Amino acid sequence: MPTPTAFFRGQYVPLEEAVVPVTTHAFNYGTAVFEGVRGNWNAEQGELYIFRLADHIARLRQNAKILRIAIAQSDAELVRVVTELAQRNGYREDVYVRPMAYKAQSVIGPRLHNVSDDVLFYLIPLGAYLDSAAGISCMVSSWRRVDDNMIPARAKVSGLYVNNSLAKTEAEQSGFNEAILLNADGHVSEGSGENIVMVRRGALITPPPQDNILEGITLETVCQLAAELGYPVQQRSIDRTELYIADELFMTGTAAHVTPVTSVDRVPVGDGAIGPITAAIQRHYFETITGRSGHREWLTPVYAQAAVRA
Numbered sequence: 001m002p003t004p005t006a007f008f009r010g011q012y013v014p015l016e017e018a019v020v021p022v023t024t025h026a027f028n029y030g031t032a033v034f035e036g037v038r039g040n041w042n043a044e045q046g047e048l049y050i051f052r053l054a055d056h057i058a059r060l061r062q063n064a065k066i067l068r069i070a071i072a073q074s075d076a077e078l079v080r081v082v083t084e085l086a087q088r089n090g091y092r093e094d095v096y097v098r099p100m101a102y103k104a105q106s107v108i109g110p111r112l113h114n115v116s117d118d119v120l121f122y123l124i125p126l127g128a129y130l131d132s133a134a135g136i137s138c139m140v141s142s143w144r145r146v147d148d149n150m151i152p153a154r155a156k157v158s159g160l161y162v163n164n165s166l167a168k169t170e171a172e173q174s175g176f177n178e179a180i181l182l183n184a185d186g187h188v189s190e191g192s193g194e195n196i197v198m199v200r201r202g203a204l205i206t207p208p209p210q211d212n213i214l215e216g217i218t219l220e221t222v223c224q225l226a227a228e229l230g231y232p233v234q235q236r237s238i239d240r241t242e243l244y245i246a247d248e249l250f251m252t253g254t255a256a257h258v259t260p261v262t263s264v265d266r267v268p269v270g271d272g273a274i275g276p277i278t279a280a281i282q283r284h285y286f287e288t289i290t291g292r293s294g295h296r297e298w299l300t301p302v303y304a305q306a307a308v309r310a
């Protein structure tokens with residue numbers, strides 16, 4: 001089995017050697033942006049497919065711009081780094097890649113300018129994050145989602161995830177699987193690591209970016225797949241009480257895939273079972289990410305590329 005490997009300070013190193021000093025700006029002030037990318041294992045094909053890698057790299061660069069983080073490498077170089085990292089790690093199971101662009105300098109004082117930057121990548125094996133087979137219970141969090149004028153949710157800033165962590169811990173310690181955060185004006189925003197989609201009268205409804213969501217790549221994928229299956233998709237604000245009367249509800253995310261929500265605040269969603277539209281979308285999504293249906297343009301095969309290079 002190959003050694004777990006990270007890409008750190010421009011080199012592939014053993015994962016345990018990828019460590020930053022305690023004085024690092026990002027560690028002290030949360031000044032980093034990150035991504036989560038999945039590699040999905042297809043056992044019959046003996047292939048690991050990285051999902052929408054170029055889109056994750058593009059989002060990392062966009063978010064680095066918000067935090068005034070300069071990324072020295074081109075997008076194409078970063079795509080190559082992630083692919084090679086996956087090859088070097090050699091896992092034959094589902095994996096999760098963590099790209100990060102961060103304020104790397106050891107310097108005191110919160111600011112974004114005049115602090116030097118770097119990128120790092122690591123990869124871990126990761127199976128199910130939430131129970132996407134059985135569905136999950138959610139609570140509406142007492143914590144409100146941060147506003148774009150406070151810390152922009154779209155930017156996937158490390159420090160912002162304190163907001164998500166407060167909500168997730170409250171939910172789990174109250175006996176739920178996941179939190180749903182409302183924004184400052186009381187509209188549904190998202191989960192602690194997932195976007196949210198409601199099904200009402202046969203249509204998919206999901207909050208717009210202005211409700212302080214991360215503009216999810218899985219969400220965009222699911223909206224496209226849903227349209228292909230013939231379901232209309234609408235982006236508009238969602239009231240809290242609509243969660244209680246939705247026909248179906250599900251969450252989307254790189255880690256969470258498509259996870260049905262079967263209750264909110266102990267109120268069953270629909271009749272409490274996984275709904276037919278959620279099930280159809282979930283099936284189509286899993287076939288797509290594991291290379292069993294169309295949209296090959298979203299997939300980066302890891303081992304086929306290694307064979308081509310060898």
Ligand SMILES: Cc1ncc(COP(=O)(O)O)c(C=O)c1O
Pocket residue numbers: 036164190191192193194195213214215216217218219252253254255
């Ligand atoms: C807060 C939050 N919302 C939504 C998502 C889903 O985004 P994506 O589908 O791009 O992974 C994530 C996970 O990345 C997240 O952390």
